[in-house]
Amino acid sequence: MRVSEGLQERLMGREGRILTRSLNPGQRVYGERLHHHGDAEWREWSLQRSKPAAYLALGGDLPLRRDDRLLYLGAASGTTASHFSDILDLGTIYCVEVSPRSFRDLVTVCGRRRNMIPVMGDAGRPQDLAFAVEGATAVYQDVAQKGQASMLAENMRAFGAERGMLALKSRSEDVTAAPASILERAVAKLESEGLTVVDARMLEPYEKDHAMVVVRA
Numbered sequence: 001m002r003v004s005e006g007l008q009e010r011l012m013g014r015e016g017r018i019l020t021r022s023l024n025p026g027q028r029v030y031g032e033r034l035h036h037h038g039d040a041e042w043r044e045w046s047l048q049r050s051k052p053a054a055y056l057a058l059g060g061d062l063p064l065r066r067d068d069r070l071l072y073l074g075a076a077s078g079t080t081a082s083h084f085s086d087i088l089d090l091g092t093i094y095c096v097e098v099s100p101r102s103f104r105d106l107v108t109v110c111g112r113r114r115n116m117i118p119v120m121g122d123a124g125r126p127q128d129l130a131f132a133v134e135g136a137t138a139v140y141q142d143v144a145q146k147g148q149a150s151m152l153a154e155n156m157r158a159f160g161a162e163r164g165m166l167a168l169k170s171r172s173e174d175v176t177a178a179p180a181s182i183l184e185r186a187v188a189k190l191e192s193e194g195l196t197v198v199d200a201r202m203l204e205p206y207e208k209d210h211a212m213v214v215v216r217a
């Protein structure tokens, strides 16, 4: 597993597991296992339930810094966002979610973590998020709907982000096309929006029909 230098104190691979150093020791978010090394508590990051963890397990590297202001689009109930919260201990995560049901759980998770801010809103309308998001250095997007690449590009532009990660669900773009060709189309779209694609890979065997794309502005 590759971990960029700046993140090594917050993220590690050990005995085939991926662990993030808990910002909130003693608390589980989704029933994950806790590990203790020295005086630190580390949370096991599920490869099956979290696409960035699958991406790391497959050799990807997170384009994040500990002090990022991360705009997270499609935070659901905060499972993955809580691991970003562990990693970005000096930063802030703006967790955007449109579903009221998921948002209720998300508010509880955010209430226990000093760097997570819940934002009820539609990721397809960045202008409506500006009331809560001051600007972002990075965007992570996991929203299962059509036009995922354009949505990422639009949000990166709107908030001035330098780096982006797109968890691409191919079936939301086109149920009939092969996932690899949907990924190719998404990469082409991101490039046509002026972004540089740093990495793009399918997430099998952990996530069927999903890919991760990492971009730079």
Ligand SMILES: C[S@@+](CC[C@H](N)C(=O)[O-])C[C@H]1O[C@@H](n2cnc3c(N)ncnc32)[C@H](O)[C@@H]1O
Pocket: 049, 050, 051, 073, 074, 075, 076, 077, 078, 079, 080, 081, 096, 097, 098, 099, 102, 121, 122, 123, 124, 142, 143, 144, 145
């Ligand atoms: C696949 S789930 C996200 C899982 C989450 N990222 C995780 O790993 O813990 C997709 C989420 O996006 C939300 N969503 C869908 N469309 C959205 C939109 N336009 N704006 C914000 N959230 C949206 C859904 O309600 C759902 O909770």
